[in-house]
Amino acid sequence: xxxxxxxxxxxxxxxxxxxxxxxxxxxxxxxxxxxxxxxxxxxxxxxxxxxxxxxxxxxxxxxxxxxxxxxxxxxxxxxxxxxxxxxxxxxxxxxxxxxxxxxxxxxxxxxxxxxxxxxxxxxxxxxxxxxxxxxxxxxxxxxxxxxxxxxxxxxxxxxxxxxxxxxxxxxxxxxxxxxxxxxxxxxxxxxxxxxxxxxxxxxxxxxxxxxxxxxxxxxxxxxxxxxxxxxxxxxxxxxxxxxxxxxxxxxxxxxxxxxxxxxxxxxxxxxxxxxxxxxxxxxxxxxxxxxxxxxxxxxxxxxxxxxxxxxxxxxxxxxxxxxxxxxxxxxxxxxxxxxxxxxxxxxxxxxxxxxxxxxxxxxxxxxxxxxxxxxxxxxxxxxxxxxxxxxxxxxxxxxxxxxxxxxxxxxxxxxxxxxxxxxxxxxxxxxxxxxxxxxxxxxxxxxxxxxxxxxxxxxxxxxxxxxxxxxxxx
Numbered sequence: 001x002x003x004x005x006x007x008x009x010x011x012x013x014x015x016x017x018x019x020x021x022x023x024x025x026x027x028x029x030x031x032x033x034x035x036x037x038x039x040x041x042x043x044x045x046x047x048x049x050x051x052x053x054x055x056x057x058x059x060x061x062x063x064x065x066x067x068x069x070x071x072x073x074x075x076x077x078x079x080x081x082x083x084x085x086x087x088x089x090x091x092x093x094x095x096x097x098x099x100x101x102x103x104x105x106x107x108x109x110x111x112x113x114x115x116x117x118x119x120x121x122x123x124x125x126x127x128x129x130x131x132x133x134x135x136x137x138x139x140x141x142x143x144x145x146x147x148x149x150x151x152x153x154x155x156x157x158x159x160x161x162x163x164x165x166x167x168x169x170x171x172x173x174x175x176x177x178x179x180x181x182x183x184x185x186x187x188x189x190x191x192x193x194x195x196x197x198x199x200x201x202x203x204x205x206x207x208x209x210x211x212x213x214x215x216x217x218x219x220x221x222x223x224x225x226x227x228x229x230x231x232x233x234x235x236x237x238x239x240x241x242x243x244x245x246x247x248x249x250x251x252x253x254x255x256x257x258x259x260x261x262x263x264x265x266x267x268x269x270x271x272x273x274x275x276x277x278x279x280x281x282x283x284x285x286x287x288x289x290x291x292x293x294x295x296x297x298x299x300x301x302x303x304x305x306x307x308x309x310x311x312x313x314x315x316x317x318x319x320x321x322x323x324x325x326x327x328x329x330x331x332x333x334x335x336x337x338x339x340x341x342x343x344x345x346x347x348x349x350x351x352x353x354x355x356x357x358x359x360x361x362x363x364x365x366x367x368x369x370x371x372x373x374x375x376x377x378x379x380x381x382x383x384x385x386x387x388x389x390x391x392x393x394x395x396x397x398x399x400x401x402x403x404x405x406x407x408x409x410x411x412x413x414x415x416x417x418x419x420x421x422x423x424x425x426x427x428x429x430x431x432x433x434x435x436x437x438x439x440x441x442x443x444x445x446x447x448x449x450x451x452x453x454x455x456x457x458x459x460x461x462x463x464x465x466x467x468x469x470x471x472x473x474x
Contacts, residue, residue: 078351078354079354081356081381083121083122084116084121084122085121086120086121086122086123087119087120087121089120090117090120090121090123093117093120093123093471093474094123094124096470096474097115097123097124097467097470097471098124098126100463100466100467100470101113101126101467103460103463103466105456105459105460105462105463106452106460106463107456108454108455108456109452109453109454109455109456109457109460110127110130110132110452110453110454111126111127111450111451111452111460112126112127112128112129112130112131112132112375112376112377112449112450112451113125113126113127113128113376113448113449113450113451113467114128114375114376114377114379114380114381114448114449115380115446115447115448115471116380116384116446116447116448117440117444117445117446117471117474118444118445118446119444120444122377124448125377126376127376128375128376128377129375129377129378130375130376131358131361131373131374131375132373132374132375132376132431132433132451132452132453133370133372133373133428133430133431133433133451133453134367134372134373134374134379134426134431134433134435134451135367135372135426135427135428135431135432135433136317136319136366136367136424136425136426136427136428136433137367137374137379137424137425137426137433137434137435137449137451138322138362138364138365138366138367138369138372138426139313139314139317139322139365139366139367139424140314140379140382140383140386140395140424140435141346141350141357141362141382142313142322142325142326142346142365142366143310143313143314143395143398144346144350144355144382144386144389144395145329145345145346145347145349145350146306146310146325146329146346147389147391147394147395148346148349148350148353148391149329149332149333149345149346149349150306150325150328150329150332151306152305152306152307152310152394153305153306153307154305154306155302155303155304155305155306156182156183156184156185156302156303156306156324156328157180157182157184157300157301157302157303158179158180158181158182158184158187158198158245158300158301158302158303159179159180159182159291159297159298159299159300160177160178160179160180160198160201160202160297160298160299160300161177161178161180161291161292161295161296161297161298162175162177162178162207162295162296162298163175163176163212163292163295163296164292164294164295164296165296166295166296168205168206168207168296168298169206170206171206171207171208171209172207172208172209172210172211173207173209173210173211173212173298174211174212175211175212176210176212176213176214176215176283176289177202177207177210177212177213177214177215177281177298178214178215178216178217178289178290178291178292178295179214179215179216179217179245179267179270180217180290180291181216181217181218181219181220181243181244181245181263182220182244182303183220183221183244183246183303183324183327183328183331184246184301184302184303184324185246185249185303185309185318185320185321185323185324185325186246186303186304186309186312186321187245187246187247187248187301188247188248189247189248189252189269193301194247195247195266195269195270195273196273196276196277197301198270198273198299198300198301199270199273199274199276199277199279200277201298201299201300201301202274202277202279202298202299203274203277203278203279204299205298205299207279207298208278208279208280209279209280209282210274210279210280210281210282210283211282211283212281212282212283213281213282213283213284213285213286214267214270214271214274214281214283214284214285214286215285215286215287215288215289215290215291216245216263216264216266216267216270216285216286216287217287217289217290217291218243218244218245218263218287219244219290220244220331220337221242221243221244221324221327221328221331221337221338222242222327222336222337222338222339222341224242224338224339225241225242225243225259225260225262226241226242227242227323227339227363227364227365227366227368227369228339228340228363228364228369228371229363229364229368229369229370229371229372230364230368230369230370231370234368235259236250236251236254236259238319238368239251239319239320239323239366239368240262240320241258241259241260241262242323242324242327242339243262243263244263244327244337245262245263245266245267246262246320246324247262247266247269249320250262250320253265261287263287264285264286264287267285267286267287268285271285306325307394307398309321309324309325310325310398311398313325314398314399314400314406314424315398315399315400315405315406315407316406316407317406317407317424317425317426319366319368322364322365322366322367323339323364323365323366325365326339326342326343326346326364326365327339327341327342327365328342329342329345329346330342330343330344330345332345333345333348333349339363339364339365342365343362343363343364343365344362346362347359347362353389354385355382355385356378356381356382356385357378357382358374358378361373361374367426367428368428374451375451376435376449376450376451377449379435379449379451380435380447380448380449383435383436383437383447383449384447387437387447396422396437399422399423399424399436400422400423400424400425401419401421401422402415402417402418402419402420402421402422402423402468402472403415403417403418403419404418404419406425407425408421408423408425411425411465412465412468412469415469415472416441416469416472416473417438417465417468417469417471417472417473420438420439420440420441420472421436421437421438421468421472422436422437422438423435423436423437423448424436427458427461430453430454430455430457431451431452431453431454431457432452432457432458432460432461432464433449433450433451433452434448434449434450434464434468435448435449435450436448438468438471438472439472440471440472440473440474441472441473441474442474444474446471448468448471450464450467450468452464
């Protein structure tokens with residue numbers, strides 16, 4: 001199974017209350033767009049203790065953002081990337097690595113490679129500037145952008161809100177009850193972090209009857225169900241339809257009605273769970289409407305911290321998490337919650353930090369898009385840029401380790417690369433990729449990116465691994 005479809009879970013603070021949004025952020029995103037800038041396949045937070053049935057909460061839960069604003073944008077003067085010269089003593093290693101490019105398994109495929117080793121320079125450069133499909137190596141960029149925008153302790157809240165003036169102690173909600181989606185990508189149908197747990201909290205708050213209907217507010221993110229560059233079969237093969245209300249990865253149903261409007265299906269399931277715990281909803285389930293600003297908070301569930309979600313995204317190559325966090329970034333930076341808005345926001349923040357990033361090639365958060373194309377040299381330089389940032393250890397510690405964790409747990413075991421390579425995998429139809437860092441047997445640090453595209457790319461993965469093992473053994 002391609003790790004784009006892998007749903008294995010790899011792997012608290014701060015419930016989000018609001019974010020001070022800076023007009024400079026929106027201006028930067030707009031400026032970048034005007035200037036033309038621009039699938040690989042946890043631990044959930046426990047529900048809050050139920051409140052007393054005699055207590056009326058008087059404020060609706062704000063959709064989650066963060067208690068800490070993103071770093072202030074400053075005007076930066078970015079210098080061209082300065083490449084280290086290749087040292088003469090790099091020749092033997094270059095010869096060893098270059099020999100792997102003659103591997104018969106690489107016949108008929110496109111290969112872009114860039115390998116840099118400390119003290120030696122770029123020891124291997126094979127079509128290093130050719131832009132190829134990056135697959136889930138795209139999640140590296142998503143993580144880098146998120147680390148510039150969203151605090152790791154931020155959470156995403158799913159809330160239930162009654163109308164203004166509702167007295168929960170009566171047990172009756174005269175009007176509608178609203179389920180407010182906050183972008184949590186890890187809700188399930190049952191269990192401790194689920195629609196069932198949320199329904200139980202509503203009942204614990206004292207509610208037994210809703211005389212109106214159930215409104216599902218799914219408006220936090222855009223209404224598009226797919227990202228630019230996705231193919232029709234990607235949903236639900238590699239991910240569920242995009243929405244702000246995600247339950248069971250949005251892959252529990254595949255009928256056309258659900259794929260077109262997953263929030264309605266989840267709303268109907270939530271009404272069933274309310275009925276099961278003794279809360280009767282008289283009216284229908286609808287997805288047109290929003291929670292009243294002065295409504296009464298009845299129940300809420302917070303996601304795992306963003307840092308944990310990011311670990312799931314990178315270790316398990318979780319597409320749903322990658323897309324939700326991308327769209328959340330767009331909301332936090334004054335956007336509309338669409339995928340293009342989110343990718344533009346993440347790209348703008350990295351460009352503001354002088355990341356060696358080609359503008360305009362960022363189509364989604366997960367790497368499933370056929371429009372996500374970058375060269376191996378660009379990917380390698382982006383990792384080196386990340387190593388110079390204060391958040392580098394937060395990124396490195398969440399990446400798969402060869403032979404030990406995540407999507408690399410079953411690769412490189414018993415080789416020189418085991419435990420020495422930390423990298424992001426990528427596998428889609430027509431592409432396999434690997435980008436990351438290595439500590440060689442000789443104690444040098446290396447940074448590499450290997451991108452392979454073509455009909456024979458899956459079979460070529462063994463050649464890719466052998467090249468990385470030779471690098472680690474050097």
